[in-house]
Amino acid sequence: MERTLIKDTLTKIGEKVSLAGWVNTKRDHGKITFIDLRDRSGIVQVVGQGSSLSVGAEWVIEVEGVVKKRPENLVNPNIETGMVEVEAQDIRVLSKAAELPFDMGKPDLDLGLPTLLDFRPLTLRNQKINSIFKIQEVVIDSFRRALKEKDFFEFQAPVFIPEVAEGGAEVFKVPYFDHEVYLSQSPQLYKQILVGAYERVFSVNKTLRAEPSMTTRHLTEVTTLDAEFGFIDSYLDVKEMAEYTIKYMLNAVEKECGDILKKFNATVPKFTDSIPMIKLREAQEIIFKRTGRDNRQEPDLQPEDEREICKWSLEEKGSDLIFISHYPTKKRPFYTYQDPEDPDYTMSFDLLGRGTEWMTGGRRINDYDILLKMAKERDVDPKKLELYLQAFKFGMPPEGGFSFGSERVTMHILGLANIREASLFPRDMERVDIRLSLLEKPNKKVK
Amino acid sequence: MERTLIKDTLTKIGEKVSLAGWVNTKRDHGKITFIDLRDRSGIVQVVGQGSSLSVGAEWVIEVEGVVKKRPENLVNPNIETGMVEVEAQDIRVLSKAAELPFDMGKPDLDLGLPTLLDFRPLTLRNQKINSIFKIQEVVIDSFRRALKEKDFFEFQAPVFIPEVAEGGAEVFKVPYFDHEVYLSQSPQLYKQILVGAYERVFSVNKTLRAEPSMTTRHLTEVTTLDAEFGFIDSYLDVKEMAEYTIKYMLNAVEKECGDILKKFNATVPKFTDSIPMIKLREAQEIIFKRTGRDNRQEPDLQPEDEREICKWSLEEKGSDLIFISHYPTKKRPFYTYQDPEDPDYTMSFDLLGRGTEWMTGGRRINDYDILLKMAKERDVDPKKLELYLQAFKFGMPPEGGFSFGSERVTMHILGLANIREASLFPRDMERVDIRLSLLEKPNKKVK
Incomplete structure (x- = not known):
């Protein structure tokens, strides 16, 4: 039957x-x-x-x-x-099934995160936990659908990368035959290269970062949603595409996952027809006026500032989401496009929602000579950027792009307390499925 | 304007x-x-x-x-x-663009693979090369669409894995804080775990393999298309789903990429309403009769056997595609379901097309006790399978699945000579974007 x-x-x-x-x-x-x-x-x-x-x-x-x-x-x-x-x-x-280590019959599994993860194959069967990843599936899939509708090409970004031009301690090194390679922390350079070949590209990819912290916001492995496109007039075109994309994603989640949102007593963030955008310095001025906290010289928003400006945005603009633009040049990567009217600031932005960062993006430098100059000024070795620089040396239109973390978006839509809850098999410095402290230490030769 | x-x-x-x-x-x-x-x-x-x-x-x-x-x-x-x-x-x-290192004006860029890859940002702008990855995009996207239509859940498979139960020299090890982890060679164990939570799952994921060979068929990093599902009656249900999926993919490529196929003078493989399936021993018997080559005791098909049986399939059955089933138990992974009527053979299969392997799949053991026994018999350490075994210990339906390499499918549809042509940024033991021989050797401490 x-x-x-x-x-x-x-x-x-x-x-x-x-x-x-x-x-x-x-x-x-x-x-x-x-x-x-x-x-x-x-x-x-x-x-x-x-x-x-x-x-x-x-x-x-x-x-x-x-x-x-x-x-x-x-x-x-x-x-x-x-x-x-x-x-x-x-x-x-x-x-048949062996006797369960805990009662699985309750709609909420209040076992604490370590047990939830020690028994992941079992706890994922809980309907509420299970449904977190259906939200994530829609987040990722609607990102793809949004950009396909705008004629973007989907590519598979590499995991292995040859050298890390910008350096940084948080990169994983891998012994690779007689050499050594690195694990990708972002498809940034590849998506820019591909603008030269496809104009409009996006990628669902892995970001692997040796994050030596155990915060509720960081994992060593996340799934990132990246987009990049050419023939823009200004960074406002990038903001517009980013805005279209996040709206598309949130609308998809609301439409396709209403029952799951209800289960979590969650709603998708409120947003307005045009999501507000203010400059970093304006945001800091607003925060100063509202709280007396004077961070007006800081190059970035502190977590409490992010929460405050989101509060302001909701109260004054009716939007849970707000773009902050014009971060200082010295705090952004070397390829970020400077504001010609004030080169100390960049035509880049973050999207904040519900008190925290959801996305980062902006216009990039497309002029080969300027890019080379900026790299050198920032002590980025052009020899390690050879493939990347080729793309600009041989003609690149004005372009920009943006990037989301799928776990973060999922976490903030559902109001989860810890990003580990938004990853099927979360990896951090203490756990890769099993608790690493349970493993024997590797012998010196290999480490 | x-x-x-x-x-x-x-x-x-x-x-x-x-x-x-x-x-x-x-x-x-x-x-x-x-x-x-x-x-x-x-x-x-x-x-x-x-x-x-x-x-x-x-x-x-x-x-x-x-x-x-x-x-x-x-x-x-x-x-x-x-x-x-x-x-x-x-x-x-x-x-502006600098003077080009070679003429890009011709429809075919006959530069040889090393130059094509040394100048990837540029050579990807050639319309013919560019379009290889549009085929690949449709291959991957139609795989997703096919399975979504069958109510499969898409998951993001992990790259970092804790230990490799089956061992093997071809795994990449990564120093990971005070420990050591590995890079995934397959989401096999995870997709099976998730059958316990979602019944039907698929994943587009990275397979990272320390392949120490420079053949035209091997890369160290490929994008793999994996599916797994429960509540099957037999391995024939798995064959049927695999068949549905590949047909869906080939139909999509034919329908959506007609102009590209023409550019390559390529056609999608011919297939019949029901793609033929024969047992390995039957295939070897046919090959023996046709060629006099007696490989009837071999545990697998040699490359020339694969070509011969594909030839037979096209001539006798009118199909470029053919399933070969019942590979010997000892040549398949420990979790492969044995034929109860002849436990030396498994209810697993490969799909061959145009002389080479396209996909592998089959039914898996879902009984915890048998799985444990098989692991031990094959010297697979159950302690390294703890999370995986949990999924079976606590109730797993009869299940099976299959796996494609997206580069291989792309390569064989277009008739490309080398798999490197079917990868945007191919990685092998000699190249990760740049030729590794150009890099300084890492110091001993790190390797």
Whole structure:
């Protein structure tokens, strides 16, 4: 008999169906037993005679039975199929499960992060945890759809890179045959190179960063959403494309994941027709006026400043999202385009939302001579940029782009407390699936 | 004035347009100069007065002018816009280009692979080379679309993995804070874990393999397309899903990339309604009968066997594609499902096409006890499989899956001679963008 997905039982009242899934919970009432059966589409109550039901939590079973409408007073409003139940006629075990290390039956698994991650294969089966990554799937997929609609080309960014022009301690080095290569921290240089070949490009890629901190915001491996495009008139074209993209993504999440948002008591950020954009110095002035905190000489916003300017944006502009532009030249990468009217500041921006950074972007320098000059001024070795510089040496239009972290966007849409919750298999300095402290130390030769 | 894409000039005869792009070629005929202008949509001929045209190859320019229909005898059948040309009124330089290291004006860049890769930012601008990755984009995107239509969940597979249960010399080790981790060679274990949470999953991911060979088929970094799903009845369900997926992909390439296929004088492989599937031993018997080559005891097909059986499939079955099933148990990974009627052989398969392997797949062991037993028999340390084994310990349905290499599929559709041509930035033991031999050796301490 062909399998029916659980959500489709709603349309099969009175019919015989064959279901398959996991025993989410089992309640034994003597002669009669209730099983909440779970498959990828939902949960439904199965009712069976005691004798046929020697199954336990997380066992995988097939159930043949008849879909019945529940009496009004027995409808369960907490599950989508709460109007019906399935009267089991036959139950077949596909796979047994060992006794669980903790109760999986509750909608919220309050186990603490270490246990949630130590038992990831199991805790991902919890419907609420499971659905975090359905939001992430839509975040990533809608990013792609948004840019495909604008004629962008999707490329696969490399993980191995030859040398790190800008240096920095937070790069992973990999012994590579007789040599040594690095792991990519960003496809920035590649996406710019590809503007020379495809004009408009985007990439869903891995950012690998030797982040030596255990904050709630940092992982060593994240999935980044990058876009870059040419033939712009100014950085405002980049802001506009970034704005279109984030709106597209948030609209997709709202439209396609309404039930999940409800589960988390979350809403997508409010935004206005044109998301407000102010300069860093303006933001600092506003913060000074509102709080008396004088960070007007600082080259960046502190976390408390980010929260304050988001508060201001919501109160004064009705937008949870706000662009901050014109960060100081010396705090941005060498390829960032300077404001011709004030070269100490760049035509770059961050998008802040709900008190923290969501995206960074801006216009880049497309003139080969200026790019070379800026690299040298910043002690970036042009020899390590050879491939990158080629793209500009042989004709590059005015261009710019932007970059999101998919985990951060997911985290901030759902209001998660820790970015680890927004990663299927989070990696940090202490954990790569297992806790690294449990591993033997590598022998010296290899390290 | 708003930019018109070059391909749209065809619908704007008699109108004034503003174009922007690169100078593909320039032909100076004294008072009159012809420029082939290239943007992401195509190439068009621009005609201008000599004086206004001090531009060179790969310069980025904006052209304002009027679209004219060409006289019948001057139509250029080699470009899509060959019916028209644009009479330039104004040309503005957006970016100059240095003198090119080679002539980029020819449709085919016969420079040899080393030069093609040494100048990747430039050679990717060649329309034919450029279009290889549009095929690859459709290969990858149609893989996603095919599986989304079957209710599969897309996940992001990790790059860092804790330990390599199956060992093998071809894994990259990475110093990781005080420890050591590895780079993923396959999301196999993760996709199986996720069947326990999502039932049907797929992933576009990076496979990183310390491949110490310089063949035309191997890279150290490739983009792999992986799928896995539960609640199957047998390995035939896996074959069916794999077959559906490859057909979907090939149909998409044929439908969406007809012009590119033509450029390469390529066609997608012929396939039949049901792609033939035979057992390895049957294939070897057929090869023996056809060629007298007796490899009937071998555990795998040799390259010449793969070519021969593909030849047979096309001649006898009318299909460029053929599944070979029932590889010997000892040659497949420990998790491969054995044929209950003959446990020396597995319910796994490869898909061969045009003489070589395209995909590998099969049913997996979903019973925890058997999986554990098989791991031990094969000297796979269960302690290194802890997270993976959890997924099976706590209830896993019968399941299976398959895996493609996106570069291989692209290569074999277009008939490219070397897999490096099917990678935007190919990495092998000798090259990571630049030739590694040009780098200083790392100091001993780090290696």
